[in-house]
Amino acid sequence: MHRGRRNRGRRANRLGKRDAPNAAAARLRTARCGARADLLGDAAPPQPSGARPMRLTRFFLPLLKEQPAEAQIASHRLMLRAGMIRQAASGIYTWLPLGYRVLRNVERIVHEEQAAMGANAVLMPTIQPADLWRESGRYDAYGPEMLRIRDRHDRDMLYGPTNEELITDVFRGAVSSYRDLPRILYHIQWKFRDEVRPRFGVMRGREFLMKDGYSFDIDSAAAIHSYNRHLVAYLRTFERMGLKAVPMKADTGPIGGDHSHEFLILADTGESEVFLDSAVLDLALGDRAIDFDSRDGLQAIVDQWTKPYARTDETHDAALFESAVPEARRTVRRGIEVGHIFYFGTKYSEPLGARVAGPDGAQVAVEMGSYGIGVSRLVGAAIEANHDDKGVIWPEALTPFHAGIVNLKQGDAEADAACQSIYDRLTAAGLEPLYDDRDERAGTKFAAMDLIGLPWRVTVGPRGLKSGVVELTSRRTGESQELTPEAAVAKVAAIYGR
RNA sequence: CGGGGCGUAGCGCAGUCUGGUAGCGCGUCGGUUUUGGGAACCGAAAGCCGCAGGUUCGAAUCCUGCCGCCCCGACCA
Structure with missing residues (x-):
């Protein structure tokens, strides 16, 4: 536990440093986020910077x-x-504004890291024709977890629990030569699996938002390179979110081999028992530059991360654990699966006839892999790993608002003006503050801020303003410092690399 | 799917055994006093008591059926 806390702190610093020189990308991200919020009708008017601040009286x-x-x-x-969130039916949730902002942050980071690794974003439908699934043989194999629907013409349809069939269908119709390989396609889309017993909110819902990606390669060596791209991209993705997700050897079933890993976030409420060499917890990519096109370079990173023992109870080998890991580093915890990568060869390309001509002119079934990230589940998992008895503690990368502004005396001319000024300056810096401008007592506002878990709080009251200061408080450590309003804004901006 | 539990105001619950027309706390609204960690007092609004049928003079309460939600297990992740 203590180790985890320290690691998170260190990681936040590293990420801050890495983000700082990347101002162009940061602006791009903010701009995209802002444009999208417009379409979605958020209440606040657009700011020149593109940031979307918010007043609690309008939220x-x-x-x-x-x-x-x-x-x-x-x-x-x-x-x-x-x-x-609010539950609509068992295992099905409406995402309310605060939760939706976090969900969008997770999505945004996934998109950015997929792009960095060379994948193409698509968007496949939620409803799929049953015939495609009959072709792969999975229509009958899938069982009652699959939600089957019939349209007005009595055609069998289904609400997709995954997308291998669809993507393979798209691919086989468009690609016929090895020259068109490799390709990696992915999307972030809602899925539905009719779990017998949904529970734990969005952690195990029936409807869930998932990133699923698929790689297409000419041979096994190329496919393993695609696999490695994903493993490293996933490390980056989770690390950027401020989460410690450990790749663990997963069961590859009848296909065999070493090429399936699950990524698990350590948390006491995790669904799996995990066994690991604590050395893996000290690994971090930090701001290392990664060349995703370098096979050897990627393989070296993959080796570094997959060499320490790390397995779930499904693949755990007690004898190996004891012989391979020094006793002091043997760690047994629980974990939440948030990602899964899998190289499965020609399992779908063969039956669905996804073939290309090789350099020698012979038709070969493409080598495929599939790669998932539980986007909506990550929101729950992040909270499991980051909370205390008062509420959530958001990592900076996921927080729905960058900072909260608490006006201790709403209606006091000086306090109101100081809050407004801080709000405007943070917004101008490209940040999105949440200003608690309600006419409520201090305790109520503090409790609300603690509950929603914004990592930084600027507290403004007449008492402090008399000596020209406001208070900047870390939600995670509880530490406060008194600063001038200008210094507080500058500090928050610096924390976010702005 | 097997076992268990619960549906009463926005939220958390009592009332059901023993039938007599609905209550508490929080929240909400109005007022007064307060105001640096979920304030105090006064007043108010808000319920097809999950749905349908039955028994009864009378049902939140008893009976039958259905629906929904939660927990344990199996399953899944």
Whole structure:
């Protein structure tokens, strides 16, 4: 636990440094986010910087003071209490504004890292024709987890639990030569699996948002390079989110080989027991430059991360664990699976006839892999790994707002003006503050901020303003410092590399 | 799918055993006093008591059926 905390702190620093020189990318991200918020009709007017600040008096944030009866684990409880989600049916949720902002952050980071690794974003439909699944043989194999639908013409349809068939269909119709390889296609789309017993809120819902990607290569060596691209891209993705996700050897089933890994975030409420060499927890990519086109370079990183023992109970080998890991580093914890990568060869390309002509003119089935990230699940997992008894503690990369501004005396001319000024300056810096401008007591505002977990809070009151200072408080450590309003803004901007 | 539990105001719950027309706390609204960590007092609004049928003079309460939600297990991730 203590180690985890320290690591998170160090990682936040590293990421801050890495982001700083990357101002162009940061602006691009902000701009894209802003443009999208416009379409989605957020209340605040667009700012020149593209940032979307918010006043609490205009924000739909239904907080619950009491514990919802149906929620058992911290993330589910806190997501309901913090007004992030609301259940529509068992395992199906509406994402309210606060939760939706976090979900969008997760999505954004996934998109950016997929692009950096060379994947192409697409968007496949949620509803799929059953015939495609009959072709792969999975229509009958999938069982009652698959939601089957019939349209008005009595055609069998289904709400997709995954997309291998569709993507292979797209691919086989468009690609016929080895010259068109490799390709990596992915999308982020809602899936539905009719779980017998949904639970733990978005951690195990029936409807869930998932990034699933598919690689197409001419031979096994090329396919393993694609696999390695994903493994490293996933390391970057989770690290950027401020999360410690460990790749663990996964079961490859009948296909065999070493090329399947699950990424697990360590948390006491995790669904799997995990066994690992604590050395893997000290690894970090940091701001290392990565050439995704270098086979040897990627393989070296993959080796470094997959060499230490790390397995779930499914693949755990007690004898090997004891012989390979020094006793002091043997760690047994629980983990939440947030990613899964899999090289499966010609399992789908063969039956679906996805073939290309090789250099020698012979038709060969393409070598494929599939790669998933549980986008909506990550929101819950991030909370499981980052909360205390007062509420959520967002990593900077995922937080729905960069900082909260608490006006301790709403209506006081000086306090109001100081808050407005801080709000404007943070916004001008490209950040998105949440200003609690409600006419509420201090305690109520503090409790709300603690619950929703913004990592930084600027507290403004007449008492401090008399001596020209406001208070900047870290949600994670609880440490406060008194600064001039200008210095507080500068400090928050620096934390976010702005 | 097997076992268990629960549906009563926005949230958390009592009332059901023993039938007599609905209550508490929080929240909400109005007022007064407060105001640097979920304030105090006064007043108010808000319920097809999950749905349908039955028994009864009378049903939140008893009976039958259905629906929904939660927990344990199996499953899945």
